[in-house]
Amino acid sequence: MKKFSDVRVRMAPSPTGFFHVGSARTALYNWLFARHHNGTFILRVEDTDVVRSSEKMIQVILDGLTWLGLNWDEGPYFQSKRLDAYMTYVKKLLDSERAYYCYCDPEELEKEKKEAYKNKIDWQYDRRCLKLSSAERDQKEKLNVPKATRFLVPDHPVEYYDSIHGKITREAEAIEDFVIMRHNGVPTYNLACVVDDHDMGISHVIRAVEHITNTPKQLLLYEALGLPKPEFAHLPLILGEDKKKLSKRHGAVSLMWYKKQGFLPDAMINYLALLGWSPGDDKEIMKKDELINRFSLERINPANAVFDITKLEWMNGQYILTMSDEELLNHLKPYLTTARFIEQHEIESKHDWLIHVCRLMKPRLKTLSEINEKGRYFFLDDFEYEKDALSKHLNKKTLLLIKKFSAELKIIQNFNAQSIEQTLRNFAKKNNVKAREIIHPLRVFVTGLEGGPGLFETLELLGSETCMRRINKVFEVHGSTSDS
Numbered sequence: 339m340k341k342f343s344d345v346r347v348r349m350a351p352s353p354t355g356f357f358h359v360g361s362a363r364t365a366l367y368n369w370l371f372a373r374h375h376n377g378t379f380i381l382r383v384e385d386t387d388v389v390r391s392s393e394k395m396i397q398v399i400l401d402g403l404t405w406l407g408l409n410w411d412e413g414p415y416f417q418s419k420r421l422d423a424y425m426t427y428v429k430k431l432l433d434s435e436r437a438y439y440c441y442c443d444p445e446e447l448e449k450e451k452k453e454a455y456k457n458k459i460d461w462q463y464d465r466r467c468l469k470l471s472s473a474e475r476d477q478k479e480k481l482n483v484p485k486a487t488r489f490l491v492p493d494h495p496v497e498y499y500d501s502i503h504g505k506i507t508r509e510a511e512a513i514e515d516f517v518i519m520r521h522n523g524v525p526t527y528n529l530a531c532v533v534d535d536h537d538m539g540i541s542h543v544i545r546a547v548e549h550i551t552n553t554p555k556q557l558l559l560y561e562a563l564g565l566p567k568p569e570f571a572h573l574p575l576i577l578g579e580d581k582k583k584l585s586k587r588h589g590a591v592s593l594m595w596y597k598k599q600g601f602l603p604d605a606m607i608n609y610l611a612l613l614g615w616s617p618g619d620d621k622e623i624m625k626k627d628e629l630i631n632r633f634s635l636e637r638i639n640p641a642n643a644v645f646d647i648t649k650l651e652w653m654n655g656q657y658i659l660t661m662s663d664e665e666l667l668n669h670l671k672p673y674l675t676t677a678r679f680i681e682q683h684e685i686e687s688k689h690d691w692l693i694h695v696c697r698l699m700k701p702r703l704k705t706l707s708e709i710n711e712k713g714r715y716f717f718l719d720d721f722e723y724e725k726d727a728l729s730k731h732l733n734k735k736t737l738l739l740i741k742k743f744s745a746e747l748k749i750i751q752n753f754n755a756q757s758i759e760q761t762l763r764n765f766a767k768k769n770n771v772k773a774r775e776i777i778h779p780l781r782v783f784v785t786g787l788e789g790g791p792g793l794f795e796t797l798e799l800l801g802s803e804t805c806m807r808r809i810n811k812v813f814e815v816h817g818s819t820s821d822s
């Protein structure tokens with residue numbers, strides 16, 4: 339059996355909203371750290387917010403991690419099923435007078451806070467319930483006034499060493515007596531997180547920098563409960579190109595969107611790994627094994643990282659390039675059938691032809707879904723001509739030339755790339771024109787695009803009949819609109 343080290347890390351998503359690429363990176367860094375140290379990667383679903391959490395979202399997270407190949411060794415654990423454990427720790431804090439009941443109405447407190455904010459006054463809970471006399475407390479209990487539990491923040495600063503950001507100090511005055519258990523008996527994030535991280539034996543908490551202000555609170559809880567503390571590492575923010583926090587405004591941020599677009603999981607992993615971490619040299623293309631080998635917290639850059647979709651597309655293209663034609667075909671099949679380029683039952687009989695299409699398209703695809711626009715003409719006649727591509731060839735000279743050449747194209751016996759090329763070059767010579775004067779318009783007439791794979795192979799794959807039909811269509815529609 340595989341031996342695990344003492345390294346135990348976790349990914350602790352809240353199943354609300356969607357699976358953000360930033361969360362995917364957090365999961366990846368935890369996973370890489372665990373695998374590098376032969377440790378344990380744990381999945382914990384933080385679903386105590388019953389209103390915002392959903393089953394569907396949990397499934398999206400599981401699917402996303404599975405798609406990326408970030409397998410977990412334990413879990414998923416669900417916080418909603420551990421309410422008793424949290425209660426036990428809250429009781430301990432109450433018994434040792436490190437926590438106290440708060441009978442204040444949260445809505446009233448919220449109002450006070452807003453008012454203070456409006457008047458630009460700092461607001462903190464003023465411990466009014468800590469100051470209640472026992473008679474006042476008894477009275478509240480008798481009246482069954484709903485109560486939350488607050489942690490009594492001690493009067494000393496919190497100091498700790500973050501593996502990425504170094505020494506961090508937070509003054510006690512900056513931390514109010516925060517709620518650890520709500521009126522409804524549900525723990526708040528900080529309490530549940532500490533209890534879980536302890537109970538699950540987490541050695542390193544590697545999470546988004548958004549949580550860095552929670553860490554001092556959590557450290558105070560560890561201290562009050564007499565629990566050993568894990569190491570902390572807060573990952574830098576991911577920004578959009580305008581240097582603002584990456585959000586929907588910048589385009590797609592949901593992991594599943596990238597899956598749908600046909601980004602490959604290995605390319606995604608490779609890209610996300612470099613979004614805040616570097617191996618210390620210029621190497622960019624690294625598969626999982628190499629990433630596992632080289633990953634370390636020390637090489638995470640504390641500065642925020644910028645999400646660059648162009649770079650991700652480039653990287654994905656590199657991964658597509660290294661695929662065999664057969665692999666690419668397997669990846670493209672769902673796109674081809676969904677776009678109705680080909681029916682499922684035709685795939686086998688057209689296998690060799692499809693493989694040839696894959697070979698031609700491989701260097702041209704940055705994502706799998708690009709086959710929809712870049713490869714449509716291989717399958718269907720109803721492609722659109724690229725903007726302005728056709729009009730520039732609709733002049734008398736070109737039309738005459740293509741008309742004349744198409745007569746020769748039509749009678750090629752063995753319609754393959756070689757014979758097409760031969761015929762075209764001979765024709766160009768005979769007519770004293772450059773080969774490209776035929777190649778460019780011909781490509782647009784037959785594919786609708788100005789660029790693409792080698793024209794002769796493309797024509798061969800399309801077949802004589804399709805080529806002639808498309809050329810004739812241009813003449814039918816535009817033959818009379820050419821200048822004279």
Ligand code: GLU
Binds near residue numbers: 350352544546549
């Ligand atoms: N549930 C938190 C989140 O999704 C995770 C907090 C943590 O990792 O401690 O942001």
